[in-house]
Amino acid sequence: MKNLSVIYTTSEAIVAFLAIVGNLLVVYVFCKNRGLRRYRNYYIVGLAVADFLVGLLGIPLAVLASIGLPRNLYGCLFTVSILLVLCTISILCLVAVSIDRYWATTNPFAYYRNMTTSTSVGKSQFYFPIDPSSSSLIIFSVLAPYVTRPCRLQSFSSEPCR
Numbered sequence: 001m002k003n004l005s006v007i008y009t010t011s012e013a014i015v016a017f018l019a020i021v022g023n024l025l026v027v028y029v030f031c032k033n034r035g036l037r038r039y040r041n042y043y044i045v046g047l048a049v050a051d052f053l054v055g056l057l058g059i060p061l062a063v064l065a066s067i068g069l070p071r072n073l074y075g076c077l078f079t080v081s082i083l084l085v086l087c088t089i090s091i092l093c094l095v096a097v098s099i100d101r102y103w104a105t106t107n108p109f110a111y112y113r114n115m116t117t118s119t120s121v122g123k124s125q126f127y128f129p130i131d132p133s134s135s136s137l138i139i140f141s142v143l144a145p146y147v148t149r150p151c152r153l154q155s156f157s158s159e160p161c162r
Contacts, residue, residue: 047093
């Protein structure tokens with residue numbers, strides 16, 4: 001098993017803690033304050049939920065993968081797949097916020113005419129069920145032959161496992 005530096009582990013723990021607490025505060029304020037429940041803010045809440053999951057699950061799984069845990073191939077693939085899925089969902093939510101703001105800025109009349117709360121909720125929930133299936137397919141079909149034992153994020157080689 002590979003030893004981790006104290007600086008790396010401490011910085012990952014601090015980032016995970018800040019991600020969990022900060023994004024929980026965003027969701028809490030959104031739920032408590034009725035004035036914030038506008039269609040524009042549902043994308044921000046979706047991003048906060050995605051980043052909360054990255055802090056809660058993704059960062060600890062990245063630390064485990066960097067020390068070589070789990071040791072079996074399918075456990076390793078599952079761990080890295082969950083990490084990839086959570087980070088991709090977070091990125092897609094950030095893209096949704098950017099596209100929403102771009103549309104509202106460049107074409108405000110059409111934006112305010114067509115955008116409703118149900119539209120923004122539907123669009124922000126689109127990324128959560130779609131991404132796990134596509135990311136898992138990519139992991140298991142493309143990267144599976146190249147993961148060596150024990151699992152480490154740095155251990156992708158050009159020679160398949162035996």
